Amino acid sequence: MTLLKSREAILVGAILLLLALVASRFPGFVTPSNLVAVFTDTAPLIILALGQMVVILTRSIDLSVAANLALTGMVCALINVSFPGVPVPVLVALALGLGALMGAINGFLVWKLTIPPIVVTLGTMTIFRGVIFLLTNGSWVNSHQMSAAFKAFPRENILGLPVLGWIAVIVTLILGLVMSRTTLGRAFFAVGGNPHAAVYTGINVGRTQFLAFVISGMLAGLTGYLWVARYAVAYVDIAGGFELDVVAACVIGGVSIAGGIATVGGAVLGALFLGIIKNALPVIDVSPFWQLAISGAAIIIAVTFNSRAGRSKGRVILKSAEHAQ
Amino acid sequence: MGHAQTPAAPVLALDGITKTFPGVKALDGVTLELYAGQVTALIGENGAGKSTVVKTLTGIYQPDGGRILMDGEEVRFPTAQDASAAGVTAIHQETVLFDELSVAENIFLGHAPKGRFGLIDRKAMHKDAQAILDGIGAEIDAGVRLKDLGIASRHLVAIARALSVEARVVIMDEPTAALSRKEIEELYELVDALKAQGKAILFISHKFDEIFRIADRYTVFRDGQFIGAGEMADIAEAELVKMMVGRSVDQIFPKRAAEIGEDVLLVAGYSHPTEFEDIHFTLRRGEILGFYGLVGAGRSEFMQSLIGVTRPSKGAIRLNGKVRVIRSPADAIAAGIVYVPEDRGKQGAILDMPIFQNVTLPSLPRLSKNGFTRMAEEFALARQYTERLDLRAASLDTTVGSLSGGNQQKVVIAKWLATQPTVIILDEPTKGIDIGSKAAVHDFMSELASEGLSVIMVSSEIPEILGMSDRVIVMREGRMVAELEGEDLTPETLVRHAAGISSKGEAA
Structure with missing residues (x-):
């Protein structure tokens, strides 16, 4: 526990250092209003990283989140175009449901057919994008086709923070509660930590992984609507490649790719770290090519940190080393 | 049959070998002699020290005391390669082979014939492998992938691998455990063939019918000690059983x-x-x-x-x-009804989880309400059972992985008792x-x-x-x-x- 806590402390330190560096070149970056904007901009990444965290925790991976996001977003946009009267809460519920359904497909294939998660989600990732193409023949849904209410919802400002940002906060709180206070959360840790042992304690490993995919899918669906409404455009390739940012955020946040170790705080901080890099580098005039390299370097540094912290100390045989520990 | 008379000197002998692990004396001054052209059965219960002997003979363990003699000369096997170079080879209970490689590659992995530029001479390797396989009467094509073979054929490949290094001593550790009746008969024939080639064979088995069918000599261990040895012809089953289980x-x-x-x-x-x-x-x-x-x-x-x-x-x-x-x-x-599995390392505790969560894991349905866990009750239950088992830990919040092996065992047992x-x-x-x-x-x-x-x-x-x-x-x-x-x-x-x-x- 102390190890994980300190890992989060390191991340907080890294984020503060990053902000300080950027502020020294461009003080405007750290004004409250800009920080709120950066947080809101990172909100989709935070929401998806939390879903991905649950999946990775159970020794799986969900590469289909960005495709799920794009398909759900497109479906919401098409409904809005055809039936502008459908109220936003109904659309949100629909996005959650459709996303969960796609997550359930992933989970079902992993659970019942025991296909490796990376293969399943690589397949469904392509299928989901293909379905968008079938629905639209590749055409876009543009801003002027969408209703005002549809576009306004994520931008609505409450107490200085847009709804999109608030949703990230609420999802974080809910996931925090689920992971620390429910039997389901405990099952995620148990299945990832030692699936063989989990079986004997009465946990259904496959079902637990299934539920992890449902959560991930549900959050991807929710983000789908928010994304399309915020950017006021929907097409086949939105959020292309975003699943890798999501996995990267988890890894930076200390989620063990081998399963069994993760914290909600870590995943959120990992997403924020990436989000700040993406927002800060253009401000201080770093070319987009360097941005990619810097993001990549951050991932490798984070993984190095994690593996060093997780490495066992070995046996203490020397008397003199006993107290050094 | 003519090979049954005992040759003058053993090919390989253990003399007063001792091996100690923390808390256990696995081998206590044991003696073992293996003769050319003969099958020696090593008999003993679980924990008698048979596996330790195999590992000592193949260079995986170093003895703490005693001598290993080959043709009367003292030798040492600091590594597995040294044992193999000296002509000692083991066919393990679970044979270590590679599914995706061909039979020939499996046989010659690590000592393949080399051609120009130090590259593997595939032709020669294939030919030599086929010759060895034919030599033991195995109807296996050296070119097929290992994964396409059945268990019995894999055993034959393992044996062929053992023979490819010019083995003089062949150790077979419960080779029939996974075989069917017919395959076992084929294995017996193969052992007879190896005998005829003058190999010294150490045969480890729990099955008495097998030992009487195949062995020329026996050696009995019990609790890491040498109990007796002799010719199979001179002993009855009942006596062997007695030597094996006779209680200290x-x-x-x-x-x-x-x-x-x-x-x-x-x-x-x-x-x-x-x-x-x-x-x-x-x-x-x-x-x-x-x-x-x-x-x-x-x-x-x-x-x-x-x-x-x-x-x-x-x-x-x-x-x-x-x-x-x-x-x-x-x-x-x-x-x-609860089950405490045999492999408590793999199937027991969840190392990255805190102690209290490990203890309460199977009891959660009882301890939770509407899917929410109740911390206070979890801690109370965990404290009750860890105290009962006298578990020493700084805090129930520390991960099980940070505990010693003995304390991890206690967590596993506490976990099951806590389900009442x-x-x-x-x-x-x-x-x-x-x-x-x-x-x-x-x-x-x-x-x-x-x-x-x-x-x-x-x-x-x-x-x-x-x-x-x-x-x-x-x-x-x-x-x-x-x-x-x-x-x-x-x-x-x-x-x-x-x-x-x-x-x-x-x-x-």
């Missing part, structure tokens, strides 16, 4: 006379399509019921089915008079732990029984079975072959039933 008196079992009460668990006609058939017994309150058998007799498989990990094809159970259907481990826990079971199944409860901890585990089992718990103990160790059980069920090849109690419960009867020895040759 220094092992004390604290079995308390628990009051045995009413029937608790009734199992009828439990069957599985491939693993076991018609298992039936009654378990009473306060009783310790032993399950004895050779490794692979189907005991663990039956237990896993009993607690719902696998599903039986037939059979029913009645617990405290009520018929119960158990479809999953969760059902079993709810019904009050009626029946507890312990699979090899003392496997791989030192003598002191063994006594503590045995003491604890007695305590559980005297508190009215019904205990099923799966064990392959005869002293443990004899010392702890009120009654013993012996399984062989997936079936119950005997239910022993009182005077019938002796080392000889156990071994006889487990190994499938006919009752002829009864001595004393």
Whole structure:
């Protein structure tokens, strides 16, 4: 526990250092209003990283989140175009449901057919994008086709923070509660930590992984609507490649790719770290090519940190080393 | 047949070899002699030191004392390569081969014939491999991938690999454990062929029919000590069994006379399509019921089915008079039947989780409300059972991975007791732990029984079975072959039933 806590402390330190560096070149970056904007901009990444965290925790991976996001977003946009009267809460519920359904497909294939998660989600990732193409023949849904209410919802400002940002906060709180206070959360840790042992304690490993995919899918669906409404455009390739940012955020946040170790705080901080890099580098005039390299370097540094912290100390045989520990 | 007379000097000999592990003396000054053209059977119970001998002979372990002699000269095997270079090769219980490589590559991995530029000469390798395979009468094409072969053929490949290094000493560690009848016969023929080539063979087996069929000489170990050796022709089964199990008196079992009460668990006609058939017994309150058998007799498989990990094809159970259907481990826990698996490292604790969460994991359905856990009650339960087991940890919040092995075991046992079971199944409860901890585990089992718990103990160790059980069920090849109690419960009867020895040759 102390190890994980300190890992989060390191991340907080890294984020503060990053902000300080950027502020020294461009003080405007750290004004409250800009920080709120950066947080809101990172909100989709935070929401998806939390879903991905649950999946990775159970020794799986969900590469289909960005495709799920794009398909759900497109479906919401098409409904809005055809039936502008459908109220936003109904659309949100629909996005959650459709996303969960796609997550359930992933989970079902992993659970019942025991296909490796990376293969399943690589397949469904392509299928989901293909379905968008079938629905639209590749055409876009543009801003002027969408209703005002549809576009306004994520931008609505409450107490200085847009709804999109608030949703990230609420999802974080809910996931925090689920992971620390429910039997389901405990099952995620148990299945990832030692699936063989989990079986004997009465946990259904496959079902637990299934539920992890449902959560991930549900959050991807929710983000789908928010994304399309915020950017006021929907097409086949939105959020292309975003699943890798999501996995990267988890890894930076200390989620063990081998399963069994993760914290909600870590995943959120990992997403924020990436989000700040993406927002800060253009401000201080770093070319987009360097941005990619810097993001990549951050991932490798984070993984190095994690593996060093997780490495066992070995046996203490020397008397003199006993107290050094 | 003409090879049966004992040649003058052994090819390989162990002289006074000692090997100590923390807390255990695995080998205590043992002697072993292997002769050219002869099969020497190494006989002993689990824990007698057979595997340690194999590892010493193949350079995996270094002895703490004693000498290894080859042709009378003292040798050392600091690494496995050294043993192999000296012509000692082992065919393991689970053969270490590579599925995706060809048979020829498997045979010559690590010592393939090289051509120009140091590249592997595939043609020569293929030809040599085929020659070796043909030489042992194996009808296997050296070019096929290993994964396309059956178990028996894989064994032949392993043997061919052993022969490819010009072996003089071949060690076969329970080679027939996974083979069918017909395959076993083929293996026997192969062993005869190796004998005829003048190889010295060390044959380790638990099966007496096999030993009498194939061995020329025997060596018996017990508890890491050399007990005796001689020619198979000069000894009867009953005598061998006696040498193998004859008990040292220094092992004390604290079995308390628990009051045995009413029937608790009734199992009828439990069957599985491939693993076991018609298992039936009654378990009473306060009783310790032993399950004895050779490794692979189907005991663990039956237990896993009993607690719902696998599903039986037939059979029913009645617990405290009520018929119960158990479809999953969760059902079993709810019904009050818990299983402490054999491999407590792999199947036991979740190392990255705190102690208290490990302890309460199977009890969570009882401790939680509407899917929410209740911390205070979790801590109380965890504290109660860890204190009972005298677990020493800085805090129940620390991860299990930071505890010592012994304390991890305690967490696993605390976890199961915390479910407040009626029946507890312990699979090899003392496997791989030192003598002191063994006594503590045995003491604890007695305590559980005297508190009215019904205990099923799966064990392959005869002293443990004899010392702890009120009654013993012996399984062989997936079936119950005997239910022993009182005077019938002796080392000889156990071994006889487990190994499938006919009752002829009864001595004393």
